[in-house]
Amino acid sequence: MKKNFIYILLIAFSLQLAFLPGCATVPKVAPHAISPALQDQIVKINNADYVPLIIVCDRFDYKWSWDTVARKAGIQNKNNYFRFSEGSRFALTGDKVVNMGFPAVIYRGALMVPVSFAQEKIAVQQDTVCHPVYSVKKDYLLRKVVVDAGHGGKDPGAIGRCGLLEKDVALDIAIRLADKLKKEGFDVYLTRSSDRFIALSKRVQIANDKSADFFVSIHVNAAKMKNAKGFEVYYLSEAADDAARKLAESENASLKFEEGSYQVNSSNNLQCILWDLVSTENRTESIQLAGYISDQARKRLWVRQRGVKSAGFYVLKGARMPAILVETGFITNLDEEAKLKRPDYRDAIADAIAKGILDYRQEYEKTEGFAR
Structure with missing residues (x-):
């Protein structure tokens, strides 16, 4: 238990160092509004609250992929499936396009998504499985x-x-x-x-x-x-x-x-x-x-x-x-x-x-x- 606590502290500290310089700030958020798993990762960019997508993947058991040419990311676990494009406020989930409210952006080398979308969509555990767009037998x-x-x-x-x-x-x-x-x-x-x-x-x-x-x-x-x-x-x-x-x-x-x-x-x-x-x-x-x-x-x-x-x-x-x-x-x-x-x-x-x-x-x- 003690080792796990120290490990979490080290991760949090290293991420805070990565996001310190620049125009982004770490806002104070009401504990009841955001999942504890995301609360310590929130960064404000252009007056909107964001979290690193890779951290969301790690904490909610998603597999992550990144297309460096197209500048697009894909994440998937047993219940959910999403695709994001840098600079676009739209995400693909299943075969539907969803408006995230704010665009996905790159900050300090990480793809960031709006915390509200991460909280309400990505972190939600669904009962039905959402498969990729093309059918795999x-x-x-x-x-x-x-x-x-x-x-x-x-x-x-x-x-x-x-x-x-x-x-x-x-x-x-x-x-x-x-x-x-x-x-x-x-x-x-x-x-x-x-x-x-x-x-x-x-x-x-x-x-x-x-x-x-x-x-x-x-x-x-x-x-x-x-x-x-x-x-x-x-x-x-x-x-x-x-x-x-x-x-x-x-x-x-x-x-x-x-x-x-x-x-x-x-x-x-x-x-x-x-x-x-x-x-x-x-x-x-x-x-x-x-x-x-x-x-x-x-x-x-x-x-x-x-x-x-x-x-x-x-x-x-x-x-x-x-x-x-x-x-x-x-x-x-x-x-x-x-x-x-x-x-x-x-x-x-x-x-x-x-x-x-x-x-x-x-x-x-x-x-x-x-x-x-």
Whole structure:
């Protein structure tokens, strides 16, 4: 008992030292207003009371994760699940956006959240379990996938120099991929199985409605440079370079075919925040899935490997599960267009993607969701 008391004193003292300099002050708070577990950690920042999120996690048994690139944090215990973004007053809990009243801020190297939110939401022990946004099957089994064939109908996608259409290649590869995954025990849903137009927002909605374990969108690349070639896999994030940004703009151009298409504006800020938080939560798994597929493509396809990249593809936005977009080759390159016309090469592409998905599933299930 004495050792525990000394240990608590040492932690409190070290944290007080960390927060002494600067504009923040430690206010006096009525003992009955705040949980004793948080009371000694309150810091006033811009006239609002905050506590370090990592201390809240430690005292209420939450696991903590931090995305240094996106500047977002996630916490989870057996009952609760939250996602925070630096500078935003909104938090994601389950599949709902909650207004914390004040934004999450970085102070002295720690992410701070409003003490009222920590007290009323994070510290509350609920009887029902709040699961992550995407559905993880019992015993971490992955069995449900949505395969999306890009473009279709009035939207041809990219067009090759010899007239090959992206929409036709994407559909053929998607159907082949679906058949291979079904043979491996997956429940597979195609966003389209024929030459028809489907709005970009509708595609990911299908995946959400099916509670898919992951979403794979099949496309063919294009470029003004005739010698551009190769296979690459994308996950949703900010574009890392100009080439990725231009590619996203090209694929997102399908919005022009949609009547009354959904556009991001100030009236749907909450939806944008939800999308941002959800995509951040799934980003690690999306990168891993993309990596496994890229590795298999390197082994099985006789084409240049361009690796795993990020870009702001509209078709991936709003996905409540790991989601990737595969660019199977450059239709504007004469050599690759010729390959993409061949059924055996399309089958090899589908096989590489399927094998990558199987590798991901095996590792995910073996490590219980990459937890060990």
